[in-house]
Amino acid sequence: MKVESFRDLFETELRYAYDCEQKLVKKGLPTMIDAANSPELRQGLEQHLQETRNHVARLERVFSICGLQAKTDDNDVFDEISSAVKDSISEVEDGSLRDAALIINGNVVEHYEMAIYGSLISFARQLGLQDAVQLLQQTLQEEKAADAKLTQLGESTINASAAQERRAA
DSSP, rough: OOOOOOHHHHHHHHHHHHHHHHHIIIIIHHHHHHOOOOOHHHHHHHHHHHHHHHHHHHHHHHHHHHTTTOOOOHHHHHHHHHHHHHHHHHSSTTTTTHHHHHHHHHHHHHHHHHHHHHHHHHHHHHHOHHHHHHHHHHHHHHHHHHHHHHHHHHOOOOOOOOOOOOOOO
């Protein structure tokens, strides 16, 4: 779709967000869960998978509010981020070091999503789509909380354990 207006830009970014969330539900988060060593990291990722399913449903409601059919546009930025996750899984040995790498990857995903949702909220507000604003804000808050949880897991146990593994090697 050629972007010719502010509304077109909003719709394009909305489809990118939808693509991102769909890919996270179908493959991204399940792959990270399977690769995680720490039970706490695995549990946090599983919880965020459930939240992400809700993000998909919320985005579908936003599409409906906007009078649009829920569909995706292939999100090249997210595809590159996903590629980095695959690289971490294949290039970092199992254990705390891989968990630390997964936390980095998870933080990158969350920061990307926070950027998209922050912009979508601003755009929806400008377009007078207050019901969409509320839904998008709810998702943004959950993305921020997921990012904080990943950081906390890294700082509280996983990073120290990964540093110890490296010294022992």
